[in-house]
Each structure stands twice: as C-alpha cells, then as structure tokens.
Amino acid sequence: MAYSEKVIDHYENPRNVGKMDDKDPSVGTGMVGAPACGDVMRLQIKVDETGVIEDAKFKTYGCGSAIASSSLATEWMKGRTLDEAAEIRNTQIAEELALPPVKIHCSVLAEDAIKAAIDDYRKKNDSAA
Amino acid sequence: MSDIPFSDHTGGVDLRSNYFELFGIPVGYDVERSAIQPRYLELQRVVHPDRFAGLGERGQRLAIQYAAFVNEAFDTLCSPLKRALYLLEVSGHPVDVERNTVMDAAFLMEQMSLREELSEVRDSADPEAAVESVRENAEAMMDALKDEFVRLWQEGETGYEQAADCARKMHFAEKLLDEAEQLEEEILDS
Numbered sequence: 001m002a003y004s005e006k007v008i009d010h011y012e013n014p015r016n017v018g019k020m021d022d023k024d025p026s027v028g029t030g031m032v033g034a035p036a037c038g039d040v041m042r043l044q045i046k047v048d049e050t051g052v053i054e055d056a057k058f059k060t061y062g063c064g065s066a067i068a069s070s071s072l073a074t075e076w077m078k079g080r081t082l083d084e085a086a087e088i089r090n091t092q093i094a095e096e097l098a099l100p101p102v103k104i105h106c107s108v109l110a111e112d113a114i115k116a117a118i119d120d121y122r123k124k125n126d127s128a129a
Numbered sequence: 130m131s132d133i134p135f136s137d138h139t140g141g142v143d144l145r146s147n148y149f150e151l152f153g154i155p156v157g158y159d160v161e162r163s164a165i166q167p168r169y170l171e172l173q174r175v176v177h178p179d180r181f182a183g184l185g186e187r188g189q190r191l192a193i194q195y196a197a198f199v200n201e202a203f204d205t206l207c208s209p210l211k212r213a214l215y216l217l218e219v220s221g222h223p224v225d226v227e228r229n230t231v232m233d234a235a236f237l238m239e240q241m242s243l244r245e246e247l248s249e250v251r252d253s254a255d256p257e258a259a260v261e262s263v264r265e266n267a268e269a270m271m272d273a274l275k276d277e278f279v280r281l282w283q284e285g286e287t288g289y290e291q292a293a294d295c296a297r298k299m300h301f302a303e304k305l306l307d308e309a310e311q312l313e314e315e316i317l318d319s
C-alpha cells in the first residue's frame with residue numbers, strides 16, 4: 001500500500017492527538033469503530049459560548065489512513081462553527097489525502113466521528129439548557 | 130477441448146455449493162478445524178492442477194479457481210469471525226460492514242481503553258505480564274461473543290439482527306487479539 005505524502009505527514013506528525021475531559025459540558029465526544037477492520041477512533045471537540053469549535057483532539061487505533069483522516073479532521077474543525085464542521089464529508093478528506101478506494105472506509109470513520117462528537121455536544125447542552 | 134463435463138474432473142466439487150455443503154457438514158456455527166481438516170486435504174487432492182492437465186489453458190484457469198474456492202471455504206469455516214459472517218450471509222442476512230460505524234458506546238469505550246492499554250505495554254514494569262493480561266482479556270471477549278452469537282443465531286429470525294451486531298463486534302475483538310498476540314511474540318523474542 002503506497003500512502004500519499006500527505007497521509008505520511010499526518011501519520012508521522014499527527015496533529016491534535018490527545019484526550020479531553022468528556023464530563024466537561026463544553027466538550028463533545030465522538031466514539032466510532034469500523035466493523036470492516038476492527039479499528040477504533042475517538043474524536044473530541046471543545047466548543048466556546050458562541051458555538052465555535054475552539055479545540056479538537058483525537059486518538060485513533062487504526063491504519064495510517066484513519067490516523068491521517070482524523071488528524072486532518074481535527075485541523076479542519078478548529079475555528080468552525082458546529083454547523084460548518086458538520087458539513088465536512090469523508091469525500092473531502094479522501095480527496096485531500098488522496099486515499100485509494102480501498103481506504104475510503106477509513107475516511108468514513110472520521111466523518112462519522114465528527115458527527116458523533118457534534119451530536120454528543122448538542123445532546124449534552126440541550127438537556128442542560 | 131474435452132467433452133468430459135468439468136464436474137468429472139472435480140470429483141463433484143461445485144462452485145455453487147455453499148461451504149458447509151462442500152465440507153459435508155451441517156449449516157451451523159459449531160465447526161472444528163480438526164474435524165474438517167481431512168475433507169480439506171481430500172478436496173485439495175481433487176482440485177489439484179494435475180487433474181486438469183488434459184484440459185489445456187482453460188483447465189489450468191479452472192484449477193486455480195477451484196483451488197481458491199476450496200481454500201477460501203476452509204479459511205472461512207475455520208475463522209470464528211468469517212464463519213459468523215458467512216453463516217449470516219447464507220441464511221439471507223448479509224452483514225454490511227462498510228458503513229455502520231457508530232456502535233454500542235460502552236463496547237467502543239472498552240475497545241478504546243484496551244487498545245490504549247496495549248499501546249502502553251512496553252512502558253510498563255512487566256511488559257510480559259501486561260501484554261498477557263490484554264491477550265487474555267481479548268480471548269475472553271472473543272469467547273463471550275462466540276457464545277452470544279450461537280445463542281442469537283439459534284433464535285432464528287428474531288435473533289439475526291443482534292447476531293449481525295455480534296459478528297461486527299467480533300472483528301474488534303479479533304483485531305485486539307491479533308495485535309496482542311503479535312506484541313507478545315515481539316516481547317518474548319526480544
């Protein structure tokens with residue numbers, strides 16, 4: 001499997017790896033897994049009062065493409081509003097990283113993690129309001 | 130070109146049969162590798178390329194196809210995960226593994242923390258014991274999923290959906306187990 005330069009860059013220098021406190025009401029946590037390969041990903045966002053994502057962190061146990069996809073996703077999410085971040089599609093990630101078709105499910109994982117994190121944040125804050 | 134039907138060259142092996150039929154065992158989850166090994170060896174003889182020698186290039190291609198079929202069947206029946214997926218497939222309930230990434234949160238959380246634990250094994254005071262503990266955990270998880278799968282499978286119609294869920298989870302357990310075994314080997318070798 002030949003990885004593109006961008007994948008290798010994100011793989012070797014992943015951005016925003018880490019963990020946030022999932023009890024914090026301003027944090028949304030997305031937990032997803034790919035049944036096609038058994039890999040797992042956690043993506044977290046911290047949202048400020050105006051609904052802008054001020055920080056994002058991820059941890060992925062999976063292939064290089066999944067790590068690169070989630071690393072890129074966190075970069076893209078920072079500074080966006082929740083609605084803007086929810087627009088991110090796996091196809092954009094796959095295109096940016098030049099993922100081959102067999103690796104598409106890895107970028108799907110990242111898209112679903114974004115959605116799950118946003119959902120979690122909204123759920124937390126709806127019930128709190 | 131030969132007029133002899135291909136089935137005469139393949140000892141009755143039919144590419145359309147399902148793997149259970151091919152191995153002459155009942156359709157079900159209980160399959161022992163040792164129990165089907167003899168039939169596997171027999172099948173390998175039956176589809177051996179030598180037996181297709183008189184059939185020219187087409188025969189050779191066919192031989193490869195038959196051999197691949199037999200190997201795939203054996204491989205599938207021996208693997209707890211593949212067998213589960215296959216069983217659901219032959220009963221008309223194929224599992225879509227490409228999508229469906231949001232699963233049982235507690236399960237994913239557990240997977241995440243076990244993978245985390247595994248990644249920290251090398252830094253622990255006793256890596257050998259640490260990796261063994263993860264491996265045992267993964268084995269227990271796999272066994273539990275197998276039992277649950279059988280139970281749901283036997284339920285029939287009402288159990289298929291959950292059985293599929295169970296099969297999906299097996300993939301995570303298997304991945305964890307693979308990684309733990311690999312790391313354990315590395316640690317023991319060093």
Ligand code: FES
Pocket residue numbers: 034037038039062063064065066103105106109
């Ligand atoms: S192969 Fe599993 S996420 Fe890429």
